[in-house]
């Protein structure tokens with residue numbers, strides 16, 4: 001069997017055992033001008049959904065070489081979804097309430 005065939009067979013086996021899992025969705029609430037929870041450890045490709053459970057507008061920001069994100073105005077009740085594709089440590093903040101911080105560790 002060629003090397004390519006072996007690699008393909010390995011990939012199919014991984015898929016069959018579920019090792020290549022579907023991306024997970026992580027829910028985060030914003031209330032009291034804070035993220036709850038305020039730290040997450042996730043896998044590459046996972047999504048984080050940030051819910052504005054405050055009665056005020058937020059503005060979700062991520063400043064990172066691999067992810068430059070700006071939600072614009074996030075109204076109360078409005079969810080914002082961020083997909084983290086690349087491993088690394090990211091800090092999600094609010095452009096209005098700069099003391100807000102959510103640490104997201106993306107580890108393979």
Ligand SMILES: [Cu+2]
Pocket residue numbers: 033057058059094095096097100
């Ligand atoms: Cu805010």
